[in-house]
Amino acid sequence: MHSHSSPAPLRADVVVVGAGIVGLAHAWHAVRAGLSVVVVDRDDRAVGASVRNFGHICTTAQSGRAREYAVVARETWLRAGAEAGLAVSAHGTVVAARSVAEMAVLDEFASGRDRDEVCVLGADETADRLGWAVPGLVGGALMPRDLRVDSPAAVPALTAHLARLGVVFRFGENVVDVVDGVRTTHGSYVADTVIVCVGHDVDRLFPVLASDGEVRRCRLRMMEIDPPRGVRIDPGVFTGSSLLRYGGFAETAAADTVRAELASLDPDMLTHTVNLMCTQRPDGRVVIGDTHHYERTLDPFDDEALDALLLDRFCGLFGVDDLVVRRRWRGVYAASAQGPYLHASPRADVVVASVTSGIGMTTAFGFARDVLAQRGLIP
Ligand SMILES: Cc1cc2nc3c(=O)[nH]c(=O)nc-3n(C[C@H](O)[C@H](O)[C@H](O)COP(=O)(O)OP(=O)(O)OC[C@H]3O[C@@H](n4cnc5c(N)ncnc54)[C@H](O)[C@@H]3O)c2cc1C
Secondary structure (H helix, E strand, O other), X not given: OOOOOOOOOOEEEEEEEOOOHHHHHHHHHHHHOOOOEEEEEOOOOOOOHHHHOOOEXXXXXXXXXXXXXXXXXHHHHHHHHHHHOOOEEOOOEEEEEOOHHHHHHHHHHHHOOOOOOOEEEEHHHHHHHHOOOOOOOOEEEEEXXXXXXXXXXXXXXXXXXXXXXXXXXXXXXXXXXXXXXXXXXXXXXXXXXXXXXXXXXXXXXXXXXXXXXXXXXXXXXXXXXXXXXXXXXXXXEXXXXXXXXXXXXXXXXXXXXXXHHHHHHXXXXXXXXXXXXXXXXXXXXXXXXXXXXXXXXOOOOOOHXXXXXXXXXXXXXXXXXXXXXXXXXXXXXXXXXXXXXXXXXXXXXXXXXXXXXXXXHHHHHHHHHHHHHHOOOOO
């Protein structure tokens, strides 16, 4: 797929900068509409947020525009999975509630949704769905429409599939400017439309746009552990802290009580904006996280106390004394106080599209379809 010796296609209907999920989602819709598409990425393969996440397609918990995008994205993941032969798990999400306040959020949330979207569960049923007995479990909820992918496998599989559909990938080319086309460290491209999907690095190419849009970097800690007691966890797993993060939950009146409860019982969870959640990889290892720190320039030092905090809270969730960590990493995504999407056209032929909240896997396919439709490139 990558060769600097073959001549670069100099012209395409659409040039996409960035081969993360947002760039791939634009390429997906554009190539299927019959447009010629080139995707340029500075790295030899995608190694950004799109392969560092939980792979959790949390459709149900979204609200507003993100929910509309998530519905489109869900269908697209299922189609892409079938077409590209990438595994899309449809076991939904289970929320483990460990307090009455958390159950109140789930009850309120469920009362505004269809029964096939969210189903409130008792403690025993929640434990059955999860696959292990959570200490202190009060109850929970199942959101059966949510999906899960193994991102480090899914992103390359999607890339290879798009290449088969005719998308030209140019990896290992850093885009240095987007003026009259795209200029890279290796050449230049001309396009009717350039779509810049560089995630949190918008400020490198469009500093004014990034500062007007209040785009910052969100730094997250992640780990992969051996499954405690060999547990098999089919769904994605949310906990009480997740109820403060996703629009659908956070907009309930009862969410305030969960926040107050956490502030008094476990304030470190709020200080480091922990969203205690996990997903299991096909090989059985469990991806756990995460903490959130917001900054324009990333602090280079990772504090061991944050990993200790996460491991301690996961020991509590799994009811074990210790966990075996196999891998640790840092993730970074774009964040903005102005909302979950940056969508701007700084020049007539250029569109900048970034998901500015941690929901790119869940919504990028819907966002990209809207970006392309607003430009009249697809119906
Ligand atoms: C730890 C973590 C957990 C998450 N969990 C979830 C989850 O479970 N569910 C969910 O929905 N979302 C989740 N997210 C959010 C989601 O991963 C992101 O919203 C999404 O991956 C952003 O995609 P992207 O394509 O914009 O960014 P990226 O994947 O970072 O891709 C941007 C690409 O642009 C390229 N690029 C940048 N600058 C240039 C340049 N000048 N020239 C060429 N190429 C360039 C980079 O090399 C990179 O490949 C999580 C994020 C993190 C970090």
